[in-house]
Amino acid sequence: MGVTIKDVARTANVSVATVSRVLNKKTNVSEDAVNAVNAAVEELGYNPNYLGRDLRKSETRRILAIVSSMGHSFYSDVLIGMERAARANDYDVLVVTNNDDPVHEMHLLGMLFSRSVDGAVLLAPKLDAKVLSGLAENYNIAVCLERLDNCKALTVTIDNVRAGRDAVSYLIRKGHKRIGLISTEIRSQSSVDREQGYINALKENGIPVESEYIYYGGYDHESGVKGSAYFLGLKFPPTAVFCISDTVAIGAMSAAMACGVKVGKEMMFFGFDNITFSRVFKPHLSTVEQPCILQGKTVVEKLVRNIKTEDPLERDNGLYMLPHSLILRESTNDSR
Amino acid sequence: MGVTIKDVARTANVSVATVSRVLNKKTNVSEDAVNAVNAAVEELGYNPNYLGRDLRKSETRRILAIVSSMGHSFYSDVLIGMERAARANDYDVLVVTNNDDPVHEMHLLGMLFSRSVDGAVLLAPKLDAKVLSGLAENYNIAVCLERLDNCKALTVTIDNVRAGRDAVSYLIRKGHKRIGLISTEIRSQSSVDREQGYINALKENGIPVESEYIYYGGYDHESGVKGSAYFLGLKFPPTAVFCISDTVAIGAMSAAMACGVKVGKEMMFFGFDNITFSRVFKPHLSTVEQPCILQGKTVVEKLVRNIKTEDPLERDNGLYMLPHSLILRESTNDSR
């Protein structure tokens, strides 16, 4: 079990060096040799053992992408962008899940430390900024979709503060004064930033920030339902709600509708992510769109460049913020 | 750049063999050696190079999972099951996408041929049964969620024929005689099987199969919309519709509702997959549930067993069909 380059060499009546040269399309090989080797490869059904090759060349041409779970749909687009950029540079992308567990995330990064991949992209880092900064000094690590405060590692994301501000400013321009926020208990940097954007927008417009208009839940549909229920129980419920994600927003809208609230008229909702269902669920949800594919493409391109620079001090560990956009639909009483 | 076992040996004042023994928790090592090695590892920040290790042991303890795209939510649960079973056996799961391209799928399987992984699970095979059967003779390959006719490779799935029959039989028992089917143009085996189940149910109940009650589209929401529009344009529209997936069913329901049809009363819908949104979208969708986590767990357990059996002829390449279940909700006028 296991045809090696030696077997091919023997069958083709050449040396292993020649076989290797043919397989790697080197120039100095006679036509006869090429034919003999190819015939032998065919006959024996030979596949080079990459463990040997990778060990010798000490590169694997593989990039690890660490997500928190496979379910989140917007990872999908980021991964598509990563895939494309990777393929264009002759890399493969391997996806693994950290299960929201920093210990497991470290275990997965072991693939990087142990040279089983050439670089890693964290799409939902669970390790803290300090640890990651340290690792990024020695390994090719990048963060995407998230930003970590004081993290000296290549990062590609959007400006979540601005995005939150833009969404809430839009609601204010629509005339709303009592604006609710459904955020997450888990203090991921993107949630914190979007929250900051919410606060900034209110302050810029002279609206006081009231803690009773902020509800903390999880990332799921259920949290939206609960948030809405909470708001509707207030003496003066908000007339517009900014939600940390579309999934939450859809939960919030459905709960409000179940209470007889006319969404888009009596109460507006703004989501985040532009998931597929945001334009399936009725009323269609206004939301913030991230350039997912572009983020994926960008992070891989920059990471590959880092992998190629031999001097670790020359590595790019900058923070890149790509432009977001607002998508206006029925939940804010806009067309479509 | 690159601390090796030799460096550790030198620092700890022992031989590389001793270092290796300590790292692999072998018995015949003195406490002094253990301490010295651990100290050296710590001091140098040593990480074993797995390329060397894997080459020597010719095993990687990694399993490849090939999906068609990261977006489909029910992959998520299957992958969770795979992950768990893998972890319990000290394996990692790497996920990659084939982009519905057989050529790319073959490229990805290259990781298996080149020994970069110990086994592979195809969740949406694009290669045909003959090719896969051939590969399965020489490599540890399994198919999950799908079944390929005449494919001699380990397969874990559900009985899609029975599942289709169960769903449609249920509609018949509810009194329906004109039952539509929205299937896919792409002839994936699961679609073919569910279609066969539809046909079986009709025949068993003496209802003729009419081609005008079968609509072929894609896997997306849009196809459901079109399918519904098509059915509603018929002289005698079906009073119940079985859809090949929940995504399609939700599209179909929303189109019917937009035409003023009372879903669940005037027209019933049955989906497939039990995706999260099937109990978010109103009316809640009746659907067939696959035991996704269990399928993932099962396929990995069996694949790992195959990996461990040294004699290729002893490998299990059986077909395992796990039990599905019907989830009844508002779209068939049932509780909840």
Next chain:
DNA sequence: CTGCGAATTGTAATCGTTTACATTTTAGTG
């Protein structure tokens, strides 16, 4: 036919581990 540079090929070192086997150290017994 000789000589010589270019083109092709082969030999052997190397990548970083694990591990069979040989060797040394240790501990226990008489």
Next chain:
DNA sequence: CACTAAAATGTAAACGATTACAATTCGCAG
């Protein structure tokens, strides 16, 4: 203290590829 079995350690050969370097073959001019 001598002897021996057991425990600990070291040496060196794998694993399967790539590649520097050496060696060979080839073609052609003189």
